Amino acid sequence: MHFSKKCSVFKVVLSALLLVALLQLLYLSFLxxxxxxxxxxxxxxxxxxxxxxxxxxxxxxxxxxxYSLSTGGIFDGSGQYRVYKNLIKSDFSTNQKPGADPRxxxxxxxxxxxxxxxxxxxxxxxRWQNPLSVAIFANxxxxxxxxxxxxxxxxxxxxxxxxxDFHLVCHSGEMASFPDQDREHFTGLEEKGCSGVFAxxxxxxxxxxxxxxxxxxxxxxxxxxxxxxxxxxxxxxLVIDIDMLPSANLHxxxxxMLMRREPAADEVLVLPAFEIRHTRKMPAxxxxxxxxxxxxxxxxxYDELCPRCQAPTNYSQWVNLARKSSGPLEVAYTINWADPWxxxxxxxxxxxxxDENFRQYGFNRISQACELHVAGYRFSVVSNAFxxxxxxxxxxxxxxxxxxxxxxxxxxxxSFKESLKAKYPNSPRRC
Numbered sequence: 001m002h003f004s005k006k007c008s009v010f011k012v013v014l015s016a017l018l019l020v021a022l023l024q025l026l027y028l029s030f031l032x033x034x035x036x037x038x039x040x041x042x043x044x045x046x047x048x049x050x051x052x053x054x055x056x057x058x059x060x061x062x063x064x065x066x067y068s069l070s071t072g073g074i075f076d077g078s079g080q081y082r083v084y085k086n087l088i089k090s091d092f093s094t095n096q097k098p099g100a101d102p103r104x105x106x107x108x109x110x111x112x113x114x115x116x117x118x119x120x121x122x123x124x125x126x127r128w129q130n131p132l133s134v135a136i137f138a139n140x141x142x143x144x145x146x147x148x149x150x151x152x153x154x155x156x157x158x159x160x161x162x163x164x165d166f167h168l169v170c171h172s173g174e175m176a177s178f179p180d181q182d183r184e185h186f187t188g189l190e191e192k193g194c195s196g197v198f199a200x201x202x203x204x205x206x207x208x209x210x211x212x213x214x215x216x217x218x219x220x221x222x223x224x225x226x227x228x229x230x231x232x233x234x235x236x237x238l239v240i241d242i243d244m245l246p247s248a249n250l251h252x253x254x255x256x257m258l259m260r261r262e263p264a265a266d267e268v269l270v271l272p273a274f275e276i277r278h279t280r281k282m283p284a285x286x287x288x289x290x291x292x293x294x295x296x297x298x299x300x301x302y303d304e305l306c307p308r309c310q311a312p313t314n315y316s317q318w319v320n321l322a323r324k325s326s327g328p329l330e331v332a333y334t335i336n337w338a339d340p341w342x343x344x345x346x347x348x349x350x351x352x353x354x355d356e357n358f359r360q361y362g363f364n365r366i367s368q369a370c371e372l373h374v375a376g377y378r379f380s381v382v383s384n385a386f387x388x389x390x391x392x393x394x395x396x397x398x399x400x401x402x403x404x405x406x407x408x409x410x411x412x413x414x415s416f417k418e419s420l421k422a423k424y425p426n427s428p429r430r431c
Contacts (some may be wrong), residue, residue, distance in 0.1 A: 113137075221360075268379055
């Protein structure tokens with residue numbers, strides 16, 4: 001009898017445990033189905049439904065991307081590259097009223113990159129926090145990859161969605177397509193969000209050295225700069241490389257300066273350019289920068305590779321000026337251009353474009369600065385703002401064909417200077 005009672009209790013306990021286990025399985029199954037439904041909804045939101053147009057709420061960003069891709073882009077002047085202008089438009093650009101005064105947003109930043117370096121966008125946007133125009137060059141499989149991840153950035157990153165316009169450039173024989181066949185790129189991003197997208201981009205970094213994209217593939221840096229410049233309606237534009245940062249509050253300083261005076265029509269505002277040791281934190285203010293400069297952790301841009309390329313900036317004079325980091329931008333001194341100076345500057349959108357014949361390494365920015373000089377522009381160095389490149393530029397870190405490309409572009413630069421004589425026949429200035 002006693003044994004029979006024990007058996008009954010055991011059966012009850014065992015039944016209860018089995019019931020709990022069954023309920024857990026049912027709960028896990030429910031969660032799995034719910035997650036699957038949420039993921040399918042996310043994918044529907046991203047890629048659109050194949051059933052009916054009414055089943056999924058319209059996603060304006062997705063529809064704009066589809067439309068941009070359906071146009072097939074446009075060819076550049078050489079016919080060698082295909083350009084998708086405004087592949088992704090920011091909320092800022094989308095909400096601009098047609099015919100609005102471009103001074104309503106004063107200053108935009110324009111930059112260019114490959115997918116290899118797009119991860120730098122995170123720190124650049126964190127520092128800049130204002131309208132940004134990014135031109136991306138992609139080749140081969142990277143065309144598909146670039147389209148997918150630019151779309152992901154615009155969906156999962158609120159600040160990118162708000163402020164960044166993306167443009168895509170590829171070879172004329174290639175075409176970008178909507179990434180609905182590349183959903184594996186988006187797996188897991190629903191949970192990780194923006195940080196997940198940049199983590200995936202980080203994994204793509206260092207795929208190749210700066211201009212060594214592939215055999216017979218030329219990086220069209222000046223075409224990209226022009227595409228990024230023309231991709232914004234701002235009255236003034238700062239063009240920098242994506243692995244550089246401007247000093248903090250630059251946009252606010254510039255807008256405050258405009259309340260007092262606008263740059264002259266023939267004036268550009270030069271931001272002294274520096275480079276910082278890889279291990280150091282990027283300085284935000286002039287005081288921080290000068291402290292690092294004085295101990296050798298920051299130095300003039302291209303200091304080792306081409307000291308003459310930035311020497312006219314007159315770093316010793318600039319460093320010894322007052323270290324004000326607040327208030328409007330102030331012009332410290334104006335200097336004449338001298339070969340081979342290649343300054344970074346804020347200029348009106350009307351300044352001459354970059355010559356798109358220059359590709360790969362060498363003379364791409366010098367040629368544009370040279371044309372500004374011949375066209376009559378003056379270079380005003382500001383006292384309280386700057387740009388910094390991440391890492392020292394050193395010999396041996398460049399691709400193997402750097403010197404060969406430099407020699408080729410040097411010859412091109414000579415003919416370019418001759419062409420300026422015909423373009424500006426009344427100018428007494430020469431490069």
